[in-house]
Amino acid sequence: MPHPIVYTVPSRVARPGSAGRRGLLVLTTAAAVALGPLGLTATPASADATPQSGSADVVQTSLNGLVRTGDFPGALASVRGRDGRVRDYTAGVGDLETRAKVPVNGQVRIGSATKMFTSVVVLQLAGEGKIDLDASAEKYLPGLVRGNGNDGRKITVRQMLQHTAGLPDYAAHIPSIFEIQHRYVEPRELLDMGLAHKPEFAPGTSWKYSNTGYVLLGLLVQKVTGRPIGEEITNRVIKPLGLRDTYWPGVGEQEIRDAHPSGYQPKTDKPGAEMGDVTEMEPSWAWAAGQLVSTPRDLNRFLGALLGGKLLKPDLLEQMKQTVKAPGYPSSWSYGLGLMKIGLSCGGYWWGHSGDIEGYATRDGITEDGRAVTIAVTAIPATDAAANRADAALDAALCAQK
Secondary structure, three states, X not given: OXXXXXXXXXXOOOOOEOOOEOOOOOOEOOOOOOEOOOOOOOOOOOHHHOOOOOHHHHHHHHHXXXXXXXXXXXXXXXXXXXXXXXXXXXXXXXXXXOOOEOOOOOOEEOXXXXXXXXXXXXXXXXXXXXXXXXXXXXXXXXXXXXXXXXXXXXXXXXXXXXXXXXXXXXXXXXXXXXXXXXXXXXXXXHHHHHHOOOOOOOXXXXXXXXXXXXXXXXXXXXXXXXXXXXXXXXXXXXXXXXXXXXXXXXXXXXXXOOOOOOOEEEOOOOOOOOEEEOOOOOHHHOHHHHOOEEOHHHHHHHHHHHHOOOOOOHHHHHHHOOOEEOOOOOOOEEEOOOOEEEEOOOOOEEEEOOEEEOEEEEEEEEEOOOOEEEEEEOEOOOOHHHHHHHHHHHHHHHHHOO
């Protein structure tokens, strides 16, 4: 559950992390993420995703298959076994113009995978007695959520974390990335963009992925702590875990700091459209719903620490893992408090939250026994088939380590 912005794809089911759009703020996961939820069950979509012999062969074969189809210029992955051993992989090219290699463990924009970090901060503050998960948004941000039937007095913090608040998703109303690639926006603009529309449903009566709820959570954290959400994420999660390649971009910071593959987006919605370079872009459109930059290794380390109890008290971690069904998605998918639970084709399930944001898509997951995999590609899946291949690659990699 993340993957700012972009083309509407009516035929494609919105996935966590993707917010139902093929663009930036889609911050969701494609089927396996999210910016978002949710796609189809993750099973090998082609011969390229079928395990060969040994987990290393499975991962490399899957990445080769992802780039061979032409949907993704480059791909990179990191696998962390139960024993802590780390293996890295790359495929394709890191730059379409220079044909440079994809950097091993390169930095990418992680879109809706950011939601896990935002959720952890909210839950830590709950553990400190500074936030009541079942209190209304109105308690912390009086008068902020109003208009078109939206009412902060009826929406709880827990519902925002779990996408059961019914808040309209601002990401569904963002124009093409090529129109707003370098335009900075304030969080309140994103919130107002969402609240300009009617609620999806009465709070607590259903489920639908909404980036607007996570923007509101970011504002709530700032109100409670008196500090920027990016600083809270950095000091409470990134620094304590030693995630040296993960960072919250500063105001106006459009470039990715260290070694990274370039990110691309089709210039039109037509098959075979020319790819535009969106590596350098304004990430404020994603904010607390999907602004972070990280690497596959760091995301695996984060997942291990989260599920290992290093970030949250046991009762709060259990609350984070209490999931609800996601209407319209496979029965093996469910959503917790900024954390997704997805069934594996080989049995069992994984926890994580992938993300899509213009130029990049990540699929990350960890099993209860500690197997962790993160795969990143350098374009958002433009079709269900492409999304399924990315999801299948994660599923195959996790199953190969079983």
